[in-house]
Amino acid sequence: MLIRVRKTSALSEHQVTPERVYLQRRRIIQGLGLGAAALSLPAGASVFGNLLGKEKAPPVPNQMTLSYDRPEAYQPAFNPTAEQVATSYNNFYEFGTDKSDPVRHAQGLKVRPWTIKIDGEVEKPQTIDVWAWMEQQRLEERIYRHRCVEAWSMVIPWLGVPLAGIIKAANPTSKAKYVAFETLYDPEQMRGQASRYVGGGIQYPYVEGLRMDEAMHPLSLMVVGMYGKTLPNQNGAPVRLVVPWKYGFKGIKSIVRISLTERQPPCTWNQLAPYEYGFYANVNPGVDHPRWSQASERAIGEGGLFGSERKPTLMFNGYEEEVAALYAGMDLRKFY
Ligand SMILES: Nc1nc2c(c(=O)[nH]1)N[C@H]1C(S)=C(S)[C@@H](COP(=O)(O)O)O[C@H]1N2
Ligand SMILES: [Mo]
Numbered sequence: 001m002l003i004r005v006r007k008t009s010a011l012s013e014h015q016v017t018p019e020r021v022y023l024q025r026r027r028i029i030q031g032l033g034l035g036a037a038a039l040s041l042p043a044g045a046s047v048f049g050n051l052l053g054k055e056k057a058p059p060v061p062n063q064m065t066l067s068y069d070r071p072e073a074y075q076p077a078f079n080p081t082a083e084q085v086a087t088s089y090n091n092f093y094e095f096g097t098d099k100s101d102p103v104r105h106a107q108g109l110k111v112r113p114w115t116i117k118i119d120g121e122v123e124k125p126q127t128i129d130v131w132a133w134m135e136q137q138r139l140e141e142r143i144y145r146h147r148c149v150e151a152w153s154m155v156i157p158w159l160g161v162p163l164a165g166i167i168k169a170a171n172p173t174s175k176a177k178y179v180a181f182e183t184l185y186d187p188e189q190m191r192g193q194a195s196r197y198v199g200g201g202i203q204y205p206y207v208e209g210l211r212m213d214e215a216m217h218p219l220s221l222m223v224v225g226m227y228g229k230t231l232p233n234q235n236g237a238p239v240r241l242v243v244p245w246k247y248g249f250k251g252i253k254s255i256v257r258i259s260l261t262e263r264q265p266p267c268t269w270n271q272l273a274p275y276e277y278g279f280y281a282n283v284n285p286g287v288d289h290p291r292w293s294q295a296s297e298r299a300i301g302e303g304g305l306f307g308s309e310r311k312p313t314l315m316f317n318g319y320e321e322e323v324a325a326l327y328a329g330m331d332l333r334k335f336y
Helices: 018-031 047-054 100-106 130-136 163-169 212-216 269-270 320-327
Strands: 115-120 126-128 140-147 153-160 179-185 207-211 222-226 240-242 254-261 296-300 308-312
Touching: 047 296, 126 130, 130 207, 153 163, 163 212, 163 254, 179 212
Parallel strands: 115 254, 153 296
Antiparallel strands: 115 126, 140 153, 153 222, 179 207, 179 254, 222 240, 296 308
16 A cells, blocks of 8 residues: 655645545445544644644643653663654544644543542452552653554653552452453543544543453553653543553553453454454554554654654564563464
8 A cells, every 4th residue: 555654744634645545445434334534544644734834732731740760671772752742643532533633622621630440350449549649659751662553653751650550459350351441431521522523433431451461561551641741631641551562542541440351341443443453452563454554654753853754663563572472372363
């Protein structure tokens, strides 16, 4: 498939997407019966046209500075994406399907107070007061690669703690095989939940899940901040998941519930288009998305602030050494 990459311009996406591809996507969206878009094609993005043009993103509002450790193991040699880029080019369909929608429409989300309910197959169900909990944590800065299934990528300095700690504290029962996550459902605050058109036709609340061993893996992070501060709303405030060896859609934002389950839980994108988005969603340059190649990615913000550079995609997003053993013996074409 032909993918054209633009450095920067005010062209809208349909002007730079080859017509063949554009029409094919429309057919697929119609076939799925969606009001708006499935995760979009990795053609030249239109968002920077918006951000640089008349629809300038509002400044990121007050965020609290956090203190944290910087473990050596998570300070790689490569540089993070510019903060301005990572906080204005987002996927958060609860606020709209355009990359520039979250920064424009998420600022009113009330993130304080915030609780996460932990239930299901646990001996000690709990309700976490997120802001109080955050203060008791020893936060780590982890600079992770971030690879969206749409074939773009960034590098983000997250602040968080291993997910494993939260799970252990609830004492999982022997039946707990999976971990299910849920985003806030509040159509009054989230315009995409109030309108099928704005919200891309996905069924809310957004839900995600991991196998227990994936959730317990030391790389799986409960994130409360980035770039040294609390999370901006558009990036999933006040608390989200980051699983760096998986496609970005596994990194569910603004979490209100974590349930341990015996069966594999439903996941939003997998439910919407199971042939396109699997439960595992491990980054894999050898297994293409049915509509585009996953062999390479556009590194957003490289090659000039609002430019992008194409580079090869790495197996498990560069975390192969750490996580390959989780999938030993599995056919990754079948379990994509
Ligand atoms: N609740 C919710 N979580 C979500 C999404 C979403 O639309 N809703 N989008 C996902 C996708 S596709 C990606 S790539 C990442 C984007 O995270 P970022 O905006 O912080 O880069 O969030 C993920 N988490
Ligand atoms: Mo994504």
